[in-house]
Amino acid sequence: MHPYPFAYRRASTVNEALAFLASEEEPKLLAGGQSLLPVMKLRLAQPGTLIDISEIADLRGVRLDGDTLVIGALTTHHDLETDPLIAKHAPLLAEAARVVGDQQVRNRGTIGGVLAHADPAADYPAGVLALEATVAATSPDGEREIPVTEFFQGFMTSALAENELLTSIRIPILDVTRGMSYQKLANPASGYAIVGVGAVVTLAANGSVGSLKLSLTGVGDVAYRATAAEEALAGQQPTAEAVKEAASHAVEGVEPLDDLHAPAAYRAKVACNLARRAIMTALERA
Ligand SMILES: Cc1cc2nc3c(=O)[nH]c(=O)nc-3n(C[C@H](O)[C@H](O)[C@H](O)COP(=O)(O)OP(=O)(O)OC[C@H]3O[C@@H](n4cnc5c(N)ncnc54)[C@H](O)[C@@H]3O)c2cc1C
Structure with a gap:
């Protein structure tokens, strides 16, 4: 089935994405498109404007910030499967990434998209809960960190507000084996x-x-x-x-x-x- 018509904007920075979220008609963020496009094609979602954030380089990749592992929202399943920092500090996520869908989904889909979509059958929610992660979200009002225990609020419902963009997932690295x-x-x-x-x-x-x-x-x-x-x-x-x-x-x-x-x-x-x-x-x- 074809989706309803929609407008398309590409954001190259987080601020640009936030500005589009504020100015466009019925906006929806597009990351890997592996959940959003299927529901649009089924006509279960009818966004007025897709705001493509997939090219925002700052939101992709894994890094250490002191004793915190920071995973950018646009880090793909394939990235998680193969990243050495994930293998060292959070191998549970690599193990989960390896069994997500198929190769195409793993190449396009992102961890931020999974968490924002809040599908009760998705894999990473179990991983980030066991790792006691927090989720960082940004809006025109600034950034806030949400403990994952408060992030998943119900069926396909997360704690994200409509004007917020999930920017990273943060996992504490503990000094224990x-x-x-x-x-x-x-x-x-x-x-x-x-x-x-x-x-x-x-x-x-x-x-x-x-x-x-x-x-x-x-x-x-x-x-x-x-x-x-x-x-x-x-x-x-x-x-x-x-x-x-x-x-x-x-x-x-x-x-x-x-x-x-x-x-x-x-x-x-x-x-x-x-x-x-x-x-x-x-x-x-x-
Ligand atoms: C055939 C198939 C099999 C799959 N199998 C599995 C599986 O086994 N396990 C599993 O966990 N998942 C599975 N998925 C889902 C897949 O993991 C998707 O990649 C994921 O659910 C959504 O990520 P995305 O980057 O594609 O997000 P998109 O589809 O682009 O977006 C999904 C939703 O999240 C919002 N969003 C995306 N990024 C952000 C952000 N940074 N901030 C705020 N909101 C955002 C979008 O607006 C949209 O509402 C499967 C999908 C398909 C098509």
Whole structure:
């Protein structure tokens, strides 16, 4: 299907993009176009003007700023898969990037686009939640940082205001050895997560689990941290039984989605199994 007619503007700086957002009729930012163009073609979205930000060089790439890993919003899935700083400090994101859609989607799609789109079956929400990231957003009023725990507000709904542009994702680099893993059961047709689980663990000096950050995507209508599972494992010796017990809490307090891709009971079972696998793998890597 063809989209409704729209105007097109290309921004070469963040300020230019913000100015277009303020002046154009029913504007919408265009990054990789891998989610926006399909919904426009289905006529589920009808923006008046597309503001193409894909050429804003400042928004692409990964760098260190002191003890923070800064990922530009336009960094593509392929960039994340292959970037040495990501491999060193946040390999969980490279692991997630590797299983996003197909090669074309990974070459065009961006991490900023994924987070702004807030699809409950997208992969990175689980990654950035487990890594305790913040999201930087800029508007004519200035910049603000939003903890990811407050960023995903509901089905396809983020904390971004209409006049805001997501500029970067910031991940604290901690001075501790961490093991991390991302595990996913993909929809065989689209590649999206039926369930995706991110786990980040630290070990204490006596070999017990210092901390666990466990986050899930695809299960509910918004990605979440499984705090009951995290609390169940913290301070325990990392035995297979303790991990299985903790993982059994992965969907506590959440109503799993029940749709044509997977019934709720199946989703819940897969979530607990993938949580166990993600925690075990993270422990092996810690
Ligand atoms: C066949 C197919 C398979 C896919 N499989 C997966 C998968 O397995 N896992 C997965 O996670 N995703 C998957 N995706 C989605 C893909 O990851 C997209 O790249 C992503 O959802 C959107 O990123 P984008 O850069 O393409 O954003 P766009 O499509 O350009 O934009 C998406 C939305 O975000 C807004 N936006 C974009 N950038 C910004 C910004 N910097 N600031 C504020 N708002 C912004 C846009 O206005 C729009 O509303 C798939 C897509 C396709 C087509």
